[in-house]
Amino acid sequence: MVGMSRILAKNIANCIGKQVQVEGWMHKKRLLGGLNFINVRDRSGLVQIVVEQKEEVEKLRGLQIGTVLKITGTAVEEKRAPGGAEIHSPKVDVLVPVKDQPHIEIDKPLDHKPENLDTLFEYRPVGLRNLKEVGVFKIQANISKALREYFDQNDFTEVRTPKLLAAATEGGAEVFKVDYFGKEATLAQSPQFYKQILVGVFERVYEIAPVYRAEPSATRRHMTEYISVDGEMGFIDMADLQKFLSGLLNYVVDAIWKNCQTELKQWNAVKPILLAEIPCMSMAKIHELYSKATGENSQDEKDLRPDEEKWVCEYAKKNLKSEAVFVTDWPAEDMKFYHKAQDGKQELADRVDLIFRGLEIVTASMRENDYTKVLKQLKEKAGGDPNDPGFKYLLMAMKAGMPAHGGFGLGLERLTEKLIGLDNVKEATLFPRDINRLAP
Numbered sequence: 108m109v110g111m112s113r114i115l116a117k118n119i120a121n122c123i124g125k126q127v128q129v130e131g132w133m134h135k136k137r138l139l140g141g142l143n144f145i146n147v148r149d150r151s152g153l154v155q156i157v158v159e160q161k162e163e164v165e166k167l168r169g170l171q172i173g174t175v176l177k178i179t180g181t182a183v184e185e186k187r188a189p190g191g192a193e194i195h196s197p198k199v200d201v202l203v204p205v206k207d208q209p210h211i212e213i214d215k216p217l218d219h220k221p222e223n224l225d226t227l228f229e230y231r232p233v234g235l236r237n238l239k240e241v242g243v244f245k246i247q248a249n250i251s252k253a254l255r256e257y258f259d260q261n262d263f264t265e266v267r268t269p270k271l272l273a274a275a276t277e278g279g280a281e282v283f284k285v286d287y288f289g290k291e292a293t294l295a296q297s298p299q300f301y302k303q304i305l306v307g308v309f310e311r312v313y314e315i316a317p318v319y320r321a322e323p324s325a326t327r328r329h330m331t332e333y334i335s336v337d338g339e340m341g342f343i344d345m346a347d348l349q350k351f352l353s354g355l356l357n358y359v360v361d362a363i364w365k366n367c368q369t370e371l372k373q374w375n376a377v378k379p380i381l382l383a384e385i386p387c388m389s390m391a392k393i394h395e396l397y398s399k400a401t402g403e404n405s406q407d408e409k410d411l412r413p414d415e416e417k418w419v420c421e422y423a424k425k426n427l428k429s430e431a432v433f434v435t436d437w438p439a440e441d442m443k444f445y446h447k448a449q450d451g452k453q454e455l456a457d458r459v460d461l462i463f464r465g466l467e468i469v470t471a472s473m474r475e476n477d478y479t480k481v482l483k484q485l486k487e488k489a490g491g492d493p494n495d496p497g498f499k500y501l502l503m504a505m506k507a508g509m510p511a512h513g514g515f516g517l518g519l520e521r522l523t524e525k526l527i528g529l530d531n532v533k534e535a536t537l538f539p540r541d542i543n544r545l546a547p
Contacts, residue, residue: 111126111127111128111179112128113128113129113130114127114128114129115129115149115150115151116129116131116147116148116149116151116152116153116154116189116190117151117152117190118151119154119182119190119192119193119194120182120184120190120191120192122182122192123182123183123184123192124181124182124183125181125182126179126180126181126182127179127180127181127182127194128177128178128179129147129149129154129177129178129194130147130149130175130176130177130178130202131147131148131149131154131175131176132147132148132149132172132173132174132175132176132236133145133146133147133148133167133170133171133172133173133174133175133176133205134146134147134148134153134172134213134214134236134238135172135214136167136170136172138158138164138167138168142157143157143158143159143164143167144156144157144158145158145167145176146189146214147176147178148236148238152189152190152238153189153190153238154178154188154189154190154192154193154194155185155188155189155193155194156178156180156193156194156197157183157193157194157195157197158197158199159195159196160196163197163198163199166199166201167199169206170201170204170205170206171205171206171207171208171209172205172209172212172213172214173205173209173213173233173236174201174203174204174205175201175202175203175205176199176200176201176202177199177200177202178194178197178198178199178200179197179198179200180194180195180196180197180198181194181195181196182194183195209233210230210233211230211233211234211237213233213234213236213237214237215237216237216239217234217237217239217240219529219530219531219534221530221531224531224533224534227534228533228538228539228544228547229547231537231538231547232547235537238373239373239374241370242367242369242370242371242373242374243370243374243523243527243529243534243535244537245367245370246363246367246370246371246523246526246527247519247520247523247535249362249363249366249367250359250363250519250522250523250526251315251519252362253358253359253362253363254313254315254336254355254359255315256358256362257354257355257358257359258313258338261311261351262311263309263311263312263313263338263340264305264309264311264312264313265312265313265314265315266298266301266302266305266309266312266313266314267314267316268295268298268301268302268305268314268316269295269301270294270295270316270317270318270319271285271287271292271293271294271295272292272293272294272295272497273292273293273496273497274293274495274496274497274498281296281320281321281322282294282296282319282321283319283321283331294319295318295319296318296319296320297318297335297337297516298314298316298318298335298337299337299445300445300497300498300500300501302314302337302338302339302514303339303445303474303501303504303509303512303514304500304501304504305339306339306340306341306509306510306512307341307504307507307508307509310340310341310342310510311338311339311340311341312338312339313336313337313338313339314335314336314337315334315335315336315337315519316334316335316337317332317333317334317335318332318333318334318335318516319331319332320332320333322542323542324541324542325541325542325543327530327531327532327533328413328466328521328532329532329541330520330532330533330536330539330540330541331540331541331542332540333518333519333520333532333536334518334519334520335516335517335518335519336516336517336518336519336522337514337515337516337517338351338514338515338517339512339513339514340512340513340514341509341510341511341512342510342511342512343511343512343513344473344511344513345457345459345473345513347513348459348471348473348513348514348515349384349385349387349433349459349471350384352385352433352461352469352471352515353382353383353384353385354383356381356385356431356461356463357381357383359522359526360378360379360381360526363526364378371527374527374528374529375528376526376527376528377528379430379431379463379464379526380424380428380429380430381429381430381431382427382428382429385429385431385432385433385461386423386427386429386432386433387432387433387434387435387459388419388423388432388433388434388435389434389435389436390411390434390435390436390437390438391406391436393411393415393419393434394406394408394415396419396422397415397418397419400418400422401418409438409440409441410441411434411460411462411467416462416465416466416467417465417466419432419434419462420432420462420463420464420465421465430463430464431461431462431463431464432461432462433459433460433461433462434459434460434461434462435458435459436449436455437455437456437458437459437460438454438455438456439453439454439455439456440454441456442456442458442472442488443472443488443489444475444481444484444485444487444488444489444491445474445475445481445484445485445501446458446472446473446474446475447472447473447474447475447476447513448475456472457472457473457513458470458471458472458473459471459472461517463522463525464525465525466521466524466525467521468517468518468521468522468525469515469516469517469518470515470516471513471514471515471516472513472514472515473511473512473513474512474513474514476505476509476510476511476512478502478505478506478509481501481502481505482502485498485502518532520532520533520535520536521535523535
């Protein structure tokens with residue numbers, strides 16, 4: 108058996124009657140005397156090993172979950188075993204012994220109740236070895252893959268923009284400041300100005316990368332670092348932008364339910380009900396319907412309340428046959444200086460939010476592409492200096508000629524959370540960051 112190649116757990120069923128060799132972590136151990144089983148985990152899943160010889164059983168005494176093993180034995184069909192096969196008559200080689208009792212029993216479902224999340228995240232390096240936890244991030248990896256496929260099919264160019272900036276790109280106090288060789292720099296809140304600049308180069312660009320928000324909140328929906336999926340498109344209007352986003356969400360959902368059946372079943376995830384073109388509701392209409400339905404008056408609000416986001420998705424699912432809805436007609440008084448007001452309705456921003464299963468996952472808007480108007484809005488809305496390095500280069504691109512363009516930012520973790528059915532965005536984050544956690 109010298110020189111035998113390693114076989115992955117998922118391929119054992121293809122080798123019935125043959126000698127096989129697997130390598131991985133001991134995931135479960137049941138030493139019952141005459142009948143002894145262990146499960147070994149590798150990157151493809153689990154394989155069950157039936158250990159009968161006393162000599163081989165003794166090698167496992169005192170070893171804990173996580174011990175790294177090499178197992179050589181015969182593949183045998185067994186429909187009750189993971190993958191429909193198991194290994195008999197094994198020779199056990201202990202590659203890396205683990206003798207300390209683990210803090211988390213990774214062979215059992217981990218507790219995701221709100222009061223247990225701190226424990227869940229504290230022991231993340233070990234807890235992530237739980238197969239159900241692994242499933243979250245396999246799904247998330249497939250979401251990223253599907254997003255890239257959709258962008259590529261629509262002729263976008265993937266870009267990389269700086270995360271160290273000379274000034275806060277969008278103003279406000281929610282920025283992290285760092286010392287940069289004696290000068291003050293900030294961490295990027297978004298790639299906003301860079302992706303607009305690059306519309307003038309590539310016309311259509313996207314980026315999937317971290318962004319940083321110094322938000323002093325510890326809610327289920329906020330983190331100080333998260334992955335933003337940013338897209339920007341030239342020569343479009345708002346209808347084009349909404350059509351693109353409708354297609355994007357449908358494409359991702361179909362891809363995930365095609366490629367991640369095992370992981371979705373672990374979480375009892377239910378495929379969303381979506382229309383090819385996601386329906387729209389104005390903010391004023393949502394306020395009106397919500398106030399009438401609940402008796403809680405929200406009609407003077409300039410944004411949607413979190414409970415309104417949940418309510419409007421339930422309303423849309425029942426009445427519009429969609430678990431996603433675009434919220435339109437946002438007040439222009441609160442728009443960013445680079446946003447565009449609606450043609451003929453200057454009191455309203457040319458903006459939509461995409462609410463999905465009770466949570467805002469996308470903010471999208473048309474950008475003001477008239478240099479004179481951008482300059483005026485910069486001074487009036489942001490009190491900005493056109494010569495400040497935070498604004499200077501966006502204005503340079505605008506002055507050089509920019510078409511009508513718009514874009515969006517989508518929260519990858521929020522989308523993951525809602526597709527799976529989790530309750531907290533941090534559960535869809537490998538190593539979450541918020542006001543209380545900077546490690547692991």
